[in-house]
Amino acid sequence: MKFLILIILSWLTGNVFFSLLIFLAILYFLDRRFIGIFPSLTKPFRRSRHIARLRQQLALNSFDVSSKRELARLLLDRKKFQEAHDLLQEVKSSSDTSAEYWSDLGEALLGMGKLEEGEQHTLHALKINERVKYGQPYLSLALAFREKSPEKALYYTEQFGEHYSSSSEAYYLIGSLYQSLNRKEEAKQAWEESIAIYRTLPRYKKRDERKWAWKSYFKKLAQ
Numbered sequence: 001m002k003f004l005i006l007i008i009l010s011w012l013t014g015n016v017f018f019s020l021l022i023f024l025a026i027l028y029f030l031d032r033r034f035i036g037i038f039p040s041l042t043k044p045f046r047r048s049r050h051i052a053r054l055r056q057q058l059a060l061n062s063f064d065v066s067s068k069r070e071l072a073r074l075l076l077d078r079k080k081f082q083e084a085h086d087l088l089q090e091v092k093s094s095s096d097t098s099a100e101y102w103s104d105l106g107e108a109l110l111g112m113g114k115l116e117e118g119e120q121h122t123l124h125a126l127k128i129n130e131r132v133k134y135g136q137p138y139l140s141l142a143l144a145f146r147e148k149s150p151e152k153a154l155y156y157t158e159q160f161g162e163h164y165s166s167s168s169e170a171y172y173l174i175g176s177l178y179q180s181l182n183r184k185e186e187a188k189q190a191w192e193e194s195i196a197i198y199r200t201l202p203r204y205k206k207r208d209e210r211k212w213a214w215k216s217y218f219k220k221l222a223q
Helices: 002-013 016-035 043-060 065-077 081-090 099-111 115-128 132-144 150-163 168-180 184-200 203-222
Strands: none
Touching: 043 065, 065 081, 065 099, 081 099, 099 115, 099 132, 115 132, 132 150, 132 168, 150 168, 168 184, 168 203, 184 203
8 A cells, every 4th residue: 555655756856856855755654644653843842942932031030940850851751861950959958848859850760760769859849748649750760770670670660550441551661561571461451441541542642642552552463
């Protein structure tokens, strides 16, 4: 089917290279509209503009706590963990009771490779509010310990699954961790659960979970 579309596009445009570009653009559009596996091409530019605006704002008012915390979160998205950590340290005294703050600080430390300290702060965030960031801190811990301590990573992923049982992402990660432990049958069951959960989700949630269901499907096929 794909080759047929390419042949038709080549015939219409008279240029194989141009027809390939059109085909990839169509494929990207369909994925972004219906699947969501490919990353957004515009999101990095929007985030960069937002970061630039926040830096400008902080240059005018260096005591703006909310802007520092927002900038730190954007820097975490870009994996600039050290810079995010430094900003978060500046607002520590005014954010001591915030679960989101301790979660961000823990994520920065985990990204810097300071696993024990990052784990401590992340667990403190969960102690303040077990539902902070909809359980994302559990997944951050799982990913951080995936290589060093697969069993601990699996524990945190299962904790996420227990609290957020309607997450295809959690069961995809559980399957991947089982696979790294060479527990193939449990991995397959987790990926099947990921697909099954996706099928039961309401339409508005399927958009966010679709790529994890697809990844689970392909993982299961590859076994």
